[in-house]
Every structure is written in structure tokens, then in C-alpha cells.
Amino acid sequence: xxxxxxxxxxxxxxxxxxxxxxxxxxxxxxxxxxxxxxxxxxxxxxxxxxxxxxxxxxxxxxxxxxxxxxxxxxxxxxxxxxxxxxxxxxxxxxxxxxxxxxxxxxxxxxxxxxx
Amino acid sequence: xxxxxxxxxxxxxxxxxxxxxxxxxxxxxxxxxxxxxxxxxxxxxxxxxxxxxxxxxxxxxxxxxxxxxxxxxxxxxxxxxxxxxxxxxxxxxxxxxxxxxxxxxxxxxxxxxxx
Numbered sequence: 001x002x003x004x005x006x007x008x009x010x011x012x013x014x015x016x017x018x019x020x021x022x023x024x025x026x027x028x029x030x031x032x033x034x035x036x037x038x039x040x041x042x043x044x045x046x047x048x049x050x051x052x053x054x055x056x057x058x059x060x061x062x063x064x065x066x067x068x069x070x071x072x073x074x075x076x077x078x079x080x081x082x083x084x085x086x087x088x089x090x091x092x093x094x095x096x097x098x099x100x101x102x103x104x105x106x107x108x109x110x111x112x113x114x115x
Numbered sequence: 116x117x118x119x120x121x122x123x124x125x126x127x128x129x130x131x132x133x134x135x136x137x138x139x140x141x142x143x144x145x146x147x148x149x150x151x152x153x154x155x156x157x158x159x160x161x162x163x164x165x166x167x168x169x170x171x172x173x174x175x176x177x178x179x180x181x182x183x184x185x186x187x188x189x190x191x192x193x194x195x196x197x198x199x200x201x202x203x204x205x206x207x208x209x210x211x212x213x214x215x216x217x218x219x220x221x222x223x224x225x226x227x228x229x230x
Contacts, residue, residue: 004158040124042205042220043159056215090158101147101166101209104218106158 003027004107006091012113019078021110023091031094032074033104034058034066036087043090049074081114088112117142117210121221129229130198136191136224138180138206147209148189149218150180154202162204165189176200201228 007022025032031050035043035058045058047066055066063085067075074093078085088111092104122137140146147166151159163174170182180191189206206221 009156040222042119042121042222043218044220045217048215048217050215058217092159101164103149103161103164104159106151106160108156108158 004091004093004105006089006107006110008110009108010111010113012115013078013081014115015081015083017078017081019081019112019114021076021078021089021091021112023074023076023093023107024072025074025093025105026072027093027095027105028071029093029095029105030071031096031104032068033092033094034064034074034076035090035092036060037090037109038087046076083114086112086114117146117208117219119206119208119219119221121204121206121224123224124222125225125227127227127229128196131195133194134192134196134200134226136204136206136226138189138191138221140187140189140206140208142187142208142210148180148182149207149209150174150178150189150191151205151207151220152202153205153223159205162191196226196228198228198230200226202226 003026033048034046049068065077090109091107094104096102120139149164150162152162163172165182173179178193203223207218
């Protein structure tokens with residue numbers, strides 16, 4: 001089974017801090033994704049990566065950046081955390097460069113609170 | 116642009132009753148359709164998917180969904196629910212957006228099964 005591991009289940013940070021969320025997958029998947037999940041809004045794509053050192057903006061990239069130095073690891077960075085970034089963050093990975101029918105595999109999520 | 120509408124934000128139902136979770140999508144191109152389930156404090160898990168072929172797809176735990184192209188729907192059904200089916204369910208459509216294959220999620224339907 002595919003395993004997507006997010007480094008923290010719960011995280012509490014202060015406004016203005018730089019925050020790192022880490023995600024690791026163990027199935028050599030090419031594609032990786034970061035979403036945020038908010039009640040009533042479903043999942044919204046923040047950034048994604050189709051290959052090492054490659055990144056593309058999703059639908060809500062403002063206030064975030066990402067890093068993919070190795071194939072198995074995809075990091076989400078909140079440059080200067082704000083209270084409106086309090087949310088559940090989900091990482092996902094998928095096999096294939098542009099495989100339309102391949103499902104995404106999700107981690108258990110990081111519930112981030114910004115105080 | 117592609118979009119997904121889940122018509123019910125919450126669906127309460129008694130144990131052993133049938134249930135239908137509704138999903139409509141809009142797309143001008145061929146799509147792949149997915150249902151994901153999220154149990155409390157967990158990430159999303161793939162429940163079932165439609166890629167091509169038979170319009171009725173089934174999961175291993177008794178759920179089924181029918182792709183209806185004319186009505187642009189992909190409703191999820193189960194003839195008899197269990198307490199353990201209590202979860203949030205997300206419908207998603209996969210399509211090429213800006214040259215990349217992305218998943219577009221609905222806002223989710225929270226299924227609450229009562230004894």
C-alpha cells in the first residue's frame with residue numbers, strides 16, 4: 001500500500017512565524033500535491049509538483065511556497081503565518097507524470113492553528 | 116471550467132436504511148470521476164472511481180456509483196448503511212487544466228448514521 005506520511009498531526013504556531021509542513025511518500029510517485037481543507041469548501045489546491053525541483057501554483061498559492069528537492073519529499077512553507085491560514089492541510093501523491101485516471105493517495109493531514 | 120457540486124452538505128440516516136449522496140459535475144471534456152471517504156481524524160481514502168466502460172462502479176464495502184453522462188451526475192448509493200459508514204464523502208473530477216491533470220473536489224457531504 002502507498003504510504004503518505006505528514007510529519008505532524010497537530011501544530012500550533014504564532015502569527016508571523018515561518019512554518020514548515022513536511023510530507024513523505026514511499027511509492028516513488030512522480031506527482032505530489034498540497035491542499036487545504038476548510039468546512040464547506042472541500043479541498044483546495046495550494047501547490048503541486050510533477051517532478052523533482054518542479055512546482056506549479058494551484059488555486060490558492062498566496063502566502064505559501066513549496067520545496068521538492070527529493071522525489072519522495074514535498075514541503076509546504078508558510079512564509080509568515082497568519083490567522084487565516086488556520087486549517088487542515090493534506091498532502092497527496094500520485095503515480096504517473098500526467099496520468100488522468102490515477103487516483104491520488106492522501107496523508108492523514110496536519111491540523112494547523114495560528115494564534 | 117470544470118466544477119463539482121455536492122447537493123447535500125449533511126445527510127442523516129438510520130442504520131440499515133438506504134442512502135444516496137448526490138454529485139453533479141460540469142465539464143466540456145471527457146472526465147474521470149472519483150469518490151473519496153474521510154473518516155474522523157484521517158486523510159482521504161479512495162472509495163471508487165469511474166474511468167470508462169460500465170457506468171456502474173462498485174466499492175468493496177457495498178457502495179456503488181453510477182455515471183450518467185446526460186445528467187452529468189455521479190451519485191453514490193448504498194442499500195443498507197452501517198454505523199461505521201459515518202464519515203465525510205467527497206466527489207471529485209479529474210481533468211486537464213492548464214496542461215496539467217488536477218482533481219477538482221466538491222465541498223463534501225457529511226453522512227451521519229444513527230442507531
